[in-house]
Amino acid sequence: xxxxxxxxxxxxxxxxxxxxxxxxxxxxxxxxxxxxxxxxxxxxxxxxxxxxxxxxxxxxxxxxxxxxxxxxxxxxxxxxxxxxxxxxxxxxxxxxxxxxxxxxxxxxxxxxxxxxxxxxxxxxxxxxxxxxxxxxxxxxxxxxxxxxxxxxxxxxxxxxxxxxxxxxxxxxxxxxxxxxxxxxxxxxxxxxxxxxxxxxxxxxxxxxxxxxxxxxxxxxxxxxxxxxxxxxxxxxxxxxxxxxxxxxxxxxxxxxxxxxxxxxxxxxxxxxxxxxxxxxxxxxxxxxxxxxxxxxxxxxxxxxxxxxxxxxxxxxxxxxxxxxxxxxxxxxxxxxxxxxxxxxxxxxxxxxxxxxxxxxxxxxxxxxxxxx
Amino acid sequence: xxxxxxxxxxxxxxxxxxxxxxxxxxxxxxxxxxxxxxxxxxxxxxxxxxxxxxxxxxxxxxxxxxxxxxxxxxxxxxxxxxxxxxxxxxxxxxxxxxxxxxxxxxxxxxxxxxxxxxxxxxxxxxxxxxxxxxxxxxxxxxxxxxxxxxxxxxxxxxxxxxxxxxxxxxxxxxxxxxxxxxxxxxxxxxxxxxxxxxxxxxxxxxxxxxxxxxxxxxxxxxxxxxxxxxxxxxxxxxxxxxxxxxxxxxxxxxxxxxxxxxxxxxxxxxxxxxxxxxxxxxxxxxxxxxxxxxxxxxxxxxxxxxxxxxxxxxxxxxxxxxxxxxxxxxxxxxxxxxxxxxxxxxxxxxxxxxxxxxxxxxxxxxxxxxxx
Numbered sequence: 140x141x142x143x144x145x146x147x148x149x150x151x152x153x154x155x156x157x158x159x160x161x162x163x164x165x166x167x168x169x170x171x172x173x174x175x176x177x178x179x180x181x182x183x184x185x186x187x188x189x190x191x192x193x194x195x196x197x198x199x200x201x202x203x204x205x206x207x208x209x210x211x212x213x214x215x216x217x218x219x220x221x222x223x224x225x226x227x228x229x230x231x232x233x234x235x236x237x238x239x240x241x242x243x244x245x246x247x248x249x250x251x252x253x254x255x256x257x258x259x260x261x262x263x264x265x266x267x268x269x270x271x272x273x274x275x276x277x278x279x280x281x282x283x284x285x286x287x288x289x290x291x292x293x294x295x296x297x298x299x300x301x302x303x304x305x306x307x308x309x310x311x312x313x314x315x316x317x318x319x320x321x322x323x324x325x326x327x328x329x330x331x332x333x334x335x336x337x338x339x340x341x342x343x344x345x346x347x348x349x350x351x352x353x354x355x356x357x358x359x360x361x362x363x364x365x366x367x368x369x370x371x372x373x374x375x376x377x378x379x380x381x382x383x384x385x386x387x388x389x390x391x392x393x394x395x396x397x398x399x400x401x402x403x404x405x406x407x408x409x410x411x412x413x414x415x416x417x418x419x420x421x422x423x424x425x426x427x428x429x430x431x432x433x434x435x436x437x438x439x440x441x442x443x444x445x446x447x448x449x450x451x452x453x454x455x456x457x458x459x460x461x462x463x464x465x466x467x468x469x470x471x472x473x474x475x476x477x478x479x480x481x482x483x484x485x486x487x488x489x490x491x492x493x494x495x496x497x498x499x500x501x502x503x504x505x506x507x508x509x510x511x
Numbered sequence: 512x513x514x515x516x517x518x519x520x521x522x523x524x525x526x527x528x529x530x531x532x533x534x535x536x537x538x539x540x541x542x543x544x545x546x547x548x549x550x551x552x553x554x555x556x557x558x559x560x561x562x563x564x565x566x567x568x569x570x571x572x573x574x575x576x577x578x579x580x581x582x583x584x585x586x587x588x589x590x591x592x593x594x595x596x597x598x599x600x601x602x603x604x605x606x607x608x609x610x611x612x613x614x615x616x617x618x619x620x621x622x623x624x625x626x627x628x629x630x631x632x633x634x635x636x637x638x639x640x641x642x643x644x645x646x647x648x649x650x651x652x653x654x655x656x657x658x659x660x661x662x663x664x665x666x667x668x669x670x671x672x673x674x675x676x677x678x679x680x681x682x683x684x685x686x687x688x689x690x691x692x693x694x695x696x697x698x699x700x701x702x703x704x705x706x707x708x709x710x711x712x713x714x715x716x717x718x719x720x721x722x723x724x725x726x727x728x729x730x731x732x733x734x735x736x737x738x739x740x741x742x743x744x745x746x747x748x749x750x751x752x753x754x755x756x757x758x759x760x761x762x763x764x765x766x767x768x769x770x771x772x773x774x775x776x777x778x779x780x781x782x783x784x785x786x787x788x789x790x791x792x793x794x795x796x797x798x799x800x801x802x803x804x805x806x807x808x809x810x811x812x813x814x815x816x817x818x819x820x821x822x823x824x825x826x827x828x829x830x831x832x833x834x835x836x837x838x839x840x841x842x843x844x845x846x847x848x849x850x851x852x853x854x855x856x857x858x859x860x861x862x863x864x865x866x867x868x869x870x871x872x873x874x875x876x877x878x879x880x881x882x883x
Contacts, residue, residue, distance in 0.1 A: 212812060243785070243813060244815075245812060246813050408591055409587075409588060441618050446612045
């Protein structure tokens with residue numbers, strides 16, 4: 140391998156490929172990144188055996204070749220290098236990196252030891268605007284399970300029907316759903332698959348760095364590829380069926396309060412200070428003089444009642460929630476001017492819907508309380 | 512206790528008093544903050560038995576009294592409360608906190624259980640501009656020992672002689688000294704004492720929040736008080752003698768390089784990527800074509816040589832350092848345009864001096880290397 144490329148491009152390529160590190164760090168090659176010099180381009184691949192990210196940058200290739208080198212070392216080194224042009228030269232597994240002010244040698248491991256990255260060919264595909272996908276991921280990932288005791292919950296479900304693609308996540312305590320509508324989806328067969336949470340996070344991370352464009356998603360039964368300009372993310376899919384969640388989304392409500400997300404969240408956080416030793420259980424009372432009263436009681440530390448102004452429709456009502464789940468839901472809606480909080484009796488789930496986005500909802504399961 | 516005060520003032524008072532939490536968290540009152548309503552003022556005290564911080568705010572006192580309540584709970588609650596006025600009312604160790612939108616009760620512990628905070632009376636005192644003290648602390652604390660295996664090193668030495676107050680810290684690998692000169696110091700007897708690092712950090716934290724003013728320092732053999740407008744920090748002093756460090760500060764040099772701190776630091780960080788498995792040992796070579804060459808070699812990962820432009824005076828020279836110590840020293844000088852790096856042979860300490868501040872220096876001990 141012998142090539143020269145622009146530091147800025149190389150740095151971006153390394154940032155995009157990220158630092159996926161293998162779970163089995165006993166295998167040294169999994170701490171490495173694969174670099175391949177091909178016809179007119181340099182391909183950088185990072186993998187943890189579940190996800191792989193490939194980024195492709197333009198380079199002047201003088202001699203093809205490939206090697207793996209420690210991922211963090213290479214990316215930190217290139218990020219700190221302030222020279223314009225960087226040259227690679229590979230000899231017997233030693234990568235020489237030369238720039239105007241710097242000369243480095245990095246000991247590599249042969250490319251043949253790097254895990255094979257699967258290719259998804261002849262598969263169904265769907266094209267989505269990158270902004271739509273990024274926004275939908277950011278709004279639903281918050282509801283996914285973090286541990287994978289139930290693997291189907293530790294992911295984001297992509298469910299396509301007719302002209303609508305729904306992204307859904309739930310950890311069984313709360314659920315977030317965002318619909319993306321596009322007439323072009325009509326041409327594609329309906330599908331459902333579950334993308335692991337970690338993969339979804341990597342897709343969101345990459346999309347947040349890239350300029351806006353289109354994302355092409357290709358998938359088969361076990362694998363998925365997200366293809367963007369200069370980057371591809373390949374991942375396994377989660378095996379198993381996503382729960383039939385539609386029936387838990389309330390169709391209507393007895394009581395609706397219209398609130399400012401920032402204020403609502405601040406009040407919940409304030410009252411939750413008194414609920415930290417009682418499983419973050421806060422009670423919401425709707426309809427007291429056109430106000431929402433939020434309260435919590437701790438036998439040990441004390442109690443708090445705080446009122447919040449809001450337009451309230453429907454009958455008086457009260458319900459208890461885990462404050463953290465409301466705070467999480469409102470955090471992704473911080474940019475919205477107003478949200479509606481809807482509920483029907485203390486044993487049914489509550490729903491947060493932004494006023495200006497009818498395609499998003501966040502459902503929260505109520506807590507049982509001993510109090511009347 | 513019955514009083515009313517402005518939320519903004521109360522929040523600032525709580526922020527200044529901080530959240531010192533007792534080391535012996537088995538004693539519940541050490542998680543609490545002491546609030547005392549006295550004639551026209553509210554005094555808030557936080558302590559961990561080694562340091563105490565008192566902040567004093569104006570309040571409308573309707574009935575005097577005192578109580579301790581959980582520190583984090585009260586400060587978080589007041590910080591999140593968006594009402595203008597806050598009222599306290601104490602009945603049988605329950606503190607009622609009332610504001611326009613909120614009503615809380617917090618279970619307290621009697622003030623009599625709170626540790627006594629020592630008072631320093633009839634003691635020598637010195638007055639320093641708050642900006643000078645803050646800047647000096649920030650520039651020397653970086654060199655103090657973090658663990659207190661040798662307690663005298665886990666602190667900042669204040670050494671006053673004639674019109675000069677020196678602040679010095681060293682962990683025996685590097686040393687930082689900053690002089691503050693003031694003719695008013697001439698009137699005061701000379702002194703030396705060591706302020707624990709944690710106390711120094713709290714003083715710097717408080718000074719960074721307060722408006723500029725004067726700091727009055729009072730001390731006796733064991734204790735010190737830093738008095739600022741509305742805040743007082745009381746602490747034990749470190750027992751023992753600070754090392755006689757003056758003789759290790761080189762008086763002159765064989766070689767001096769004039770460098771930009773940001774560039775110098777960036778180069779050291781870049782080269783240090785190759786020294787992480789060899790105790791961060793990087794070598795500096797001065798005088799190769801008017802350049803500083805920084806290099807590191809790791810048997811495992813590889814090596815790097817990077818050059819840095821600088822004005823070099825004196826003879827060619829080379830020396831090895833722990834990169835982290837150079838990076839720390841340059842971090843506090845990031846605002847300086849140019850610094851001088853001075854050295855005399857590979858077995859003597861190096862010195863960093865900012866061009867525009869003759870009263871500051873940062874000394875680093877060299878590392879022994881096997882290489883010639």
